[in-house]
Amino acid sequence: MKILDSMYPDEKIEKVRENGFLQMRAKEFPTWCPGCGYFGIHDAFIKACVKLNLKNEDICCVSGIGCSGRFPVHVNVYGFHTLHGRSIPVACGVKLANQALTVFAIAGDGDSFGIGAGHLPHAARRNVDVTFILFDNSIYGLTKGQSSPLTPFAQKTNSHKKGNPDMPLNPVKIMLAYDTTFVARGFAGDPDHLVSMIEKAVSHKGFSFLHVISPCVEFDKTNYTWQRLKDSFTYIDEDNYDPKDRIAAITIGEKELNKLGVIYQDSDRPAYTGTLMQAN
Numbered sequence: 001m002k003i004l005d006s007m008y009p010d011e012k013i014e015k016v017r018e019n020g021f022l023q024m025r026a027k028e029f030p031t032w033c034p035g036c037g038y039f040g041i042h043d044a045f046i047k048a049c050v051k052l053n054l055k056n057e058d059i060c061c062v063s064g065i066g067c068s069g070r071f072p073v074h075v076n077v078y079g080f081h082t083l084h085g086r087s088i089p090v091a092c093g094v095k096l097a098n099q100a101l102t103v104f105a106i107a108g109d110g111d112s113f114g115i116g117a118g119h120l121p122h123a124a125r126r127n128v129d130v131t132f133i134l135f136d137n138s139i140y141g142l143t144k145g146q147s148s149p150l151t152p153f154a155q156k157t158n159s160h161k162k163g164n165p166d167m168p169l170n171p172v173k174i175m176l177a178y179d180t181t182f183v184a185r186g187f188a189g190d191p192d193h194l195v196s197m198i199e200k201a202v203s204h205k206g207f208s209f210l211h212v213i214s215p216c217v218e219f220d221k222t223n224y225t226w227q228r229l230k231d232s233f234t235y236i237d238e239d240n241y242d243p244k245d246r247i248a249a250i251t252i253g254e255k256e257l258n259k260l261g262v263i264y265q266d267s268d269r270p271a272y273t274g275t276l277m278q279a280n
């Protein structure tokens, strides 16, 4: 794949080029608002791919619709900007058609837990070897700040001026209930930790779910703000935590909403390609 020249106004561009990061960036600077958490995910994604020694042509990013849906446009890898809510089934189809690809399903909180929510249990139960990154800003960003299925109760939004009347879903608890074989959480404001979460999610053979908390600076001034989030997280102590322990994982899913790290991993269940071949 041709390495594109960059238009980035980056003084350290030569350093970035040396690191190998530049060739993973697309030519155009992302169109996200200044301060959007998605820049942190973009940065971590590129670093993780380089650390994993993935080449541009080894990777395919499939997205739905939303500010998050722009992601494949901003990375220099194969990409598919699909319909709203359809990143998961399309990503699974891409993986099954070409098992040599490392496939990412990119989806916003509205995209994946609203219109696309019906696809999640099936990708999880089949254990298709796809890494699903949830870009969770707890709001509909692209359509200008309506409540999403992850918006907290009573938060004022552009669709609920007096406060959201609906209870939010808990994405980690839901994905654990679907027996997802890899469940982790990261924060857009800690790209170094996020790099390691993406590396681990990609290295897992099966369906990986990575919940990334990411501020929408334009439409959420109260909940996921940088100010409120910056000191709110704690990290799973890898030396004293067994990610195979389902009860411990469910406890984190239920009670520790600001805990970052690998929450659950079942490495024994075969990925779908293997199961499919055995079934035939």
Ligand SMILES: Cc1ncc(C[n+]2csc(CCOP(=O)(O)OP(=O)(O)O)c2C)c(N)n1
Residues within 6 Å of the ligand: 065, 066, 067, 068, 069, 084, 107, 108, 109, 110, 111, 112, 115, 135, 137, 139, 140, 141, 142, 143, 148
């Ligand atoms: C079938 C369909 N319904 C509704 C829309 C309008 N729409 C576009 S993006 C979006 C929500 C985006 O929110 P989210 O998935 O959280 O992504 P974000 O913009 O926050 O990254 C909606 C409702 C659409 N494009 N297609």
Ligand code: SF4
Residues within 6 Å of the ligand: 031, 032, 033, 035, 036, 037, 038, 067, 068, 137, 141, 142, 215, 216, 217, 218, 219
């Ligand atoms: S509207 Fe929100 S999610 Fe979309 S680019 Fe701007 S800050 Fe990011």
Ligand SMILES: [Mg+2]
Residues within 6 Å of the ligand: 066, 108, 109, 110, 135, 136, 137, 138, 139, 140, 141, 148
């Ligand atoms: Mg959103």
